[in-house]
Amino acid sequence: MGVRAGVVVCITSFLLGSLFTHWIADSLTLWKSPVTDEHLWTAALYYSILTKGPVQILYVLFGIIILGGTTIFWSFNDLEAGNLMFDGGSIFLYGVAVIMYAYSVIPTLMDKFTAIPPHHMKDAFPRLLRIPTLDLASNHLVCSVALTGVLILQAGRWWAELADDEEGYLSEKVEDGDAGEETKSTTSLATTA
Numbered sequence: 001m002g003v004r005a006g007v008v009v010c011i012t013s014f015l016l017g018s019l020f021t022h023w024i025a026d027s028l029t030l031w032k033s034p035v036t037d038e039h040l041w042t043a044a045l046y047y048s049i050l051t052k053g054p055v056q057i058l059y060v061l062f063g064i065i066i067l068g069g070t071t072i073f074w075s076f077n078d079l080e081a082g083n084l085m086f087d088g089g090s091i092f093l094y095g096v097a098v099i100m101y102a103y104s105v106i107p108t109l110m111d112k113f114t115a116i117p118p119h120h121m122k123d124a125f126p127r128l129l130r131i132p133t134l135d136l137a138s139n140h141l142v143c144s145v146a147l148t149g150v151l152i153l154q155a156g157r158w159w160a161e162l163a164d165d166e167e168g169y170l171s172e173k174v175e176d177g178d179a180g181e182e183t184k185s186t187t188s189l190a191t192t193a
Contacts, residue, residue, distance in 0.1 A: 004074060008090065026137040028042055030141060043137065044113060045116065047133070072087055086157035087157070090153045097146040100143050101139070108136055
């Protein structure tokens, strides 16, 4: 269990880090009020640069995503009560993040941001790109929250298993103590008789 949980935590943390690199664009469109044309141009330029990157980066990203999903399913397959609850929730949240990224983020990037019109930062932002730019930032936020949930569930699983291990240890100590007292009481009875 420890290795699988470690792999899930490492992969989820890596994916969260990958999403956090988009903060340079997403912070301008989600958290700065009011959203200006300059903010939107900066975000669109960032997304445009992402589409021009080598395709091998996507292959590596997909490989890491598949490894993470496979590891969660493998751990879920143990069919223990803790696995069903914590890994089941992790599978759901991981799936939400993967589906959101595969069916919303990547198509929007490839459809809308492969070529942005020539501009100056003070130019009016095109209406056709406004909604996709804001949607990308929102989708990155949904993916980040879902992956954070996976980390929280894995930490909860670790904590629950730690508590179970401590209870098992304490019950063994109590049983050992009871056995020692029984031995003492039978020994004292045998010596008095």
